[in-house]
Amino acid sequence: MAVGAIVAVALSLTACSTSSSPSAGPAGGAPAPRPVAQVSISPSPGSGINPTTPVVVQAVHGKLTTVTVTNASKGNTVAGALSPDGAKWTSTEDLAYGASYRVVADATGTDGKTVTQQSTLTTVSPAAQAFPALTPAPPAPGLTFGVGQIIGVSFDHKVTDRAAAENALTVTTTPSQPGSWHWIDDRTLHYRPPSYWQPGTTVKLDAKLYGVNLGSGVYGKTDRSATYHIHDSWIAKADGATDQMQIVHNGAVVGTMPISMGKDATPTHSGPHVISDKQQQVVMDSCTYGVCPPSPKAYKSTEFWAERISNDGEFVHENPASVGAQGSTNVSHGCINLNPQNAQIFFNEFGLGDVVEAVNTPGGPLPIYDTYGDWELNWTQWQAGSALHH
Template sequence: MLPKRALLFASVLGAATLALTSCSTGGTGENTPTTTAEKPAASVTIDEAGATGASPVTPVVVRADHGELGDVSVVNTETSRAVSGELDESASTWTSTEPLGYGSTYEVVAHALGDNGKQTEQRGTITTVTPRAQAEPNLIPGPAAVADTGVGVGQPISFQFTQPVTDKAAVEKQLSVVSEPAQEGGWYWIDDQNVHYRPKEYWQPGTTLTVSAKVYGVDFGNGVYGASDRTETYHVHDSWTAKADGATAQMAIFHNGQQVRTMPISMGKDETPTHVGTHVISDKQASYTMDSCTYGVCQGDPDYYRSEERWSLRISNDGEFVHENPNSVGAQGSTNVSHGCINLNAENAQWFFERFGLGDVVEVTNSGGPQLPVWDLYGDWSLSWQDWQAGSALH
């Protein structure tokens, strides 16, 4: 027989067991607990939000997590002009598709519908950099000047910036010349504002050149930024080259590699010799006033001159031309008597003028003069290919 305390414990234990059994039956009954996880709201971020001094070419990007973007607006707060953009296929990212302006503030407003079915709004502002100055990428030769004629096989392509370039590497990365057919070429910085592109060898006749400067928004250094992008196309015409020999006082003319004519010439006298080297024609005028003061030899100097000349083609920036000179006809073919120009008689000068143009080549040998400097407009061919490549900021 159990003690009373044992009987009481057994009674309580039995009741607990019975209660546990009754609670475990009918698992789907009304007493079963349930939990439902709430879906997240959309999270919207604006890249560069709050930025000042932002690059105008860095796209505005708006992103949505846990939802889809609806309307997105990027508006210039001063002009109220909206910036265009595109939404990706997943509706999770919006990206602007045009550059911003300099020194401008843009208000960004974006809405997104979250996975929880609720709408979220996000706002932000972006302020772009204000340049101290802007540099335009001017092209030489001007495309309009050669639109009808094309350029010769010796023509370098020159960008002349309207402000000095401090970060030449940053700018050069945005410059390109694409030749068709493809030909090897490279850039050379003449100075802080002029950079030239030339091929390793003369251009092939019939070449098409697509020239681009994608410099808008590019930091040139010292507070200067690119003012605009530019893309132009040039066409290379037939090959016309002249070989002027000071020793023989003759100039041989070649068309597409075949000699077609020889002309008697008179080049620079001993005191004013014609530069040796490859010259490229940069201008042509049927009538032209030649004034030595344009390159520093002015009135009072015994070498000063001013005269009206015909059939003149400029071959350097220090007063060297190929042109008619009736006063030196007696010396042409025998003696060099000019101030540095290549003199021809009337018939040969007109024939030469009618066939040669911008970018065509005059190679001078045995003149007794110094090498044409690389900086003398188109002295580009005075450098070896190795030295030319060394003038690149990316070398």
């Protein structure tokens, strides 16, 4: 079913009865006639509705016997529920965009007569329907994420009413933690807490975007939801001055590894990085981000036990060729190099959403748009990127 929207409604109402009301009897003798059923259908004529707004049919002085809401072009009927007293029927599913619906309701009055009421509803046709892609994608059962994991929504059309979009998004955390959205660009917004997630947190995202006007004639295409589970805290602290990387598990240092970071010509970005992908074998090609031969910065090589920490070509990975420099000199193209044994240990312990913090490197901070550069902003800066915190 298409997503919801503000609806232009053309509503024509007719009513008929199988018989007229009983006439009054002779003066002084006949009882008062029982009232006929009265049926109302909302929305009323001339009102605009959103497809997520239920169609409601009510009967006074009687009970509803049948109610049908039918898509005129497709012929399918809209599901609904009748109240226990038979006086009210409410649709239980949304309408579609650009569709006409015929509503027909029958009610039997206290006079025993049947009354029929009809109406026609026509819904709006959006200029475009924006699909919300979720970041990360809804995970497979058992997949968990690190304390640095960013939650995000990316639309395939520009959003001009950012507040409407944010109001349609609900993040529920257990245990409860504060958080805020931040717009990365006019199609993408991310969500994070003031500092890393608490280990063991469950994060549920509900994107109730069906029927939401996102501005400029663009409406949400569908509702979506996802639940993410946060595992233990794993944070690697890479120091370009000592060429050592501490491994911190739930706040305790459990190991230290010699490393080689980016050389001055191709420095590692400073600040928090978040692992977004991991592969046992990766072909690293600088051409993928625009640095191609004959540039002296160009490279192409196959690396092992590789975990991506930015889209700027930065990984934590094994590099046997730099083992002699690890622990003493920074010689990489921006990656954090490990010896084969430590690379496998790191690969086995660290996964999606885990954090690598780089310090004492001449590289500037990750741009916020670089996958998960979100943690480069302090909490005040982050909140300023929300349409609801102004």
